[in-house]
Amino acid sequence: MPADTVVTFAASFNGGSQTRSFTVVRTVDMVSIAKAELTVKNGALRVEANGNVPAAVLTLSNAATGQRIGTMSNLGKGKYSFQGTVSPVVTLRLTSNFSGTATGAVAQK
Numbered sequence: 001m002p003a004d005t006v007v008t009f010a011a012s013f014n015g016g017s018q019t020r021s022f023t024v025v026r027t028v029d030m031v032s033i034a035k036a037e038l039t040v041k042n043g044a045l046r047v048e049a050n051g052n053v054p055a056a057v058l059t060l061s062n063a064a065t066g067q068r069i070g071t072m073s074n075l076g077k078g079k080y081s082f083q084g085t086v087s088p089v090v091t092l093r094l095t096s097n098f099s100g101t102a103t104g105a106v107a108q109k
Contacts, residue, residue: 004026006021006023006024007022030051030052031052032104033048033102037106037107038108040109042085044085045069045082045083045085045089046082046083047082047083047092048080049079051096054077057096058095060082060093060094062092066093067087090106091103091105
C-alpha cells in the first residue's frame with residue numbers, strides 16, 4: 001500500500017536558509033464489484049468490476065481466507081472482468097494497486 005510521502009525543500013542565500021516540508025497524500029482509488037457469479041457444479045467464477053483510475057491493476061481474493069484468486073482484465077473506460085475456475089467462494093475482496101478496496105457477495109448458481 002503506498003504511504004504518504006513527506007517532501008522537504010531547503011535553500012540557502014546570502015547567509016540565510018529556509019526549510020519547508022509538505023506531505024504528498026497517497027492516492028486511493030474507488031473500486032466496486034458490479035457482478036459476481038459462481039457456477040457451483042464446475043467452479044466457474046465470473047466477475048465484473050469498476051474502477052476510477054484507468055491504469056489500476058485489480059486483484060481478486062477470497063474475502064474469508066485471503067487466498068488470491070487472480071488479476072482482473074482491464075477492458076478500458078473503468079471496466080474490468082475476470083473469468084476462471086476457483087474453489088468455492090462466498091465473498092470476494094477486490095484490491096487495487098492504488099489502495100482501493102471493495103468486498104462483495106458471490107451469487108451461487
